Amino acid sequence: MIDKTPAHPELAAFEVHGMTRSSFMLRGALAAGAVYGTAAVGPFVAQALATTGGGDAEILNFALTLEYLESAFYEVKGKQVGLSGQAKAYAQEFGMQESQHVAALTGAIKELGGTPVKKPTFVFPATNEKSFLALASVLENTGVGAYNGAGPSLKSKKLLEVAGAIVQVEARHAAAIDLLVDKSPTPNGGFDLPLTKKQVLAAAGPLIKS
Amino acid sequence: MSQDTEQQDPVAQPAGIVERLVRDDVDRKRFLKVVGGTSAAGFGAFVLAACGSSKSTTTASTTATTATTAQSGSGTGDVAILNYALTLEYLESQFYEKVIAARLFNGKVGAMLKDFGSQENEHVLALKGTVAKLGGTPVSKPRAKFPIENADQVAQLAYTVENLGASAYLGQAANIQSPEVLAAALSIHSVEARHASTLGTLVKKPVTPNGAFAVPADMSTVLAAVKPFLA
Secondary structure (H helix, E strand, C coil): CCCCCCCCHHHHCCEECCEEHHHHHHHHHHHHCCHHHHHHHHHHHHHHHHCCCCCHHHHHHHHHHHHHHHHHHHHHHHHHHCCCHHHHHHHHHHHHHHHHHHHHHHHHHHHCCCCCCCCCCECCCCCCHHHHHHHHHHHHHHHHHHHHHHHHHCCCHHHHHHHHHHHHHHHHHHHHHHHHCCCCCCCCCCCCCCCCHHHHHHHHHHHECC | CHHHHHCCCCCCHHHHHHHHHHHCCCCHHHHHHHHHHHCCHHHHHHHHHHHHHCCCCCCHHHHHHHHHHHHHHHCCCHHHHHHHHHHHHHHHHHHHHHHHHCCCCCHHHHHHHHHHHHHHHHHHHHHHHHHHHCCCCCCCCCCECCCCCCHHHHHHHHHHHHHHHHHHHHHHHHHCCCHHHHHHHHHHHHHHHHHHHHHHHHHCCCCCCCCCCCCCCCHHHHHHHHHHHEC
16 A cells, blocks of 8 residues: 655645755755765756656657667667677677667557657767777667656656666666776766756767668 | 554654564565576575575465565655665665675776775765655664675675665666656666676676566565575
8 A cells, every 4th residue: 555645745846946845855865965976966866857858658759769779779780890709799689678678669659659750760980899889888878868867757657667677778788888898887976867858869869860 | 444553653664674674584485486586597695595594484474574564664655765775775885895895806896896885875875865854764774794705706796786776776666756756766776787787797697687678676575685684
């Protein structure tokens, strides 16, 4: 028996300098742990909540575009570039998983009564294993930020679970790729940075041809 | 409703979870079934640890009690979920403290584990502060015990612990009421996943042990799994 009623629902709508009271309280809480740089979470949280965007179907379609991008990157570009060793193994494994994300999101959008976006065509500026992995790192880390940013806007709890199951895998990909290119597997420290739709488009947009 | 008499005082509940966990025995069969169901080889350490600490044959009623405890814990809202997460972060943080103190790793890996430890500590501080600001009482730090033997065994255990942490956060995402708390939990969740993946590369285990979709774990499953690590 889960009590869905917040302890003080009347406070939730109470605004403090443009922030809702609950958001204000959380900021205060995070600022209180300022030692170890914990205060940095405050802006991240505000940023995640600034991600507005249509209903669930629209959010999922945005995610679907990113998954199409990742899947094409690993499965098509990966073969063109000619990878070897661990890079090749990851590209095969991760590419297959991104395809599964595409299928799951397509199904979920249809279930919602929405129309899944068509697979775009992409252009990837990668010519060898090194530039391929560098781009893989950007794409996977952007994917993590995109899902983390959109998560709180999802109305359906069921879809939130699906998005959570996917973002965890994107984060695992990101860390594995980062380690391979000798970067930190936790580029944002203790708290991953949620990205707004605008920020995601700035990173991924140039790769979408049509 | 007569069932209501069985419910705990919601305020006292979060602190009670760990205490009852230590006291109550885990139903071994149920636990093995749950652990077996995840099909992750890394959980072997947990199976052994759990069997070692299971003193007597348990009954269905103790299992029910454990399950009820966890469920009514989540029933107290975001504060209970945050306190549950805080307990897990306290354990992770102490784990890394002990690992670092044992000086089993040096160089790049040693530095990385130190990073992970301080990130778990940041999670502790953030969760503790959030519980307090939401008007709740942060749970006290549980006393942890971890088998620290050698580098290989510790790395395997770290992989297991981080995978469990990631699945625990995933298991609570849909239960969180406040979008602010959810945003914070998500930003921690993917960091736990990064830790798990990194440790996977270290112990040559899958970085995505459940394939394309990570599997969530509910509160009673997670609490049963960490029970061997509570002193």
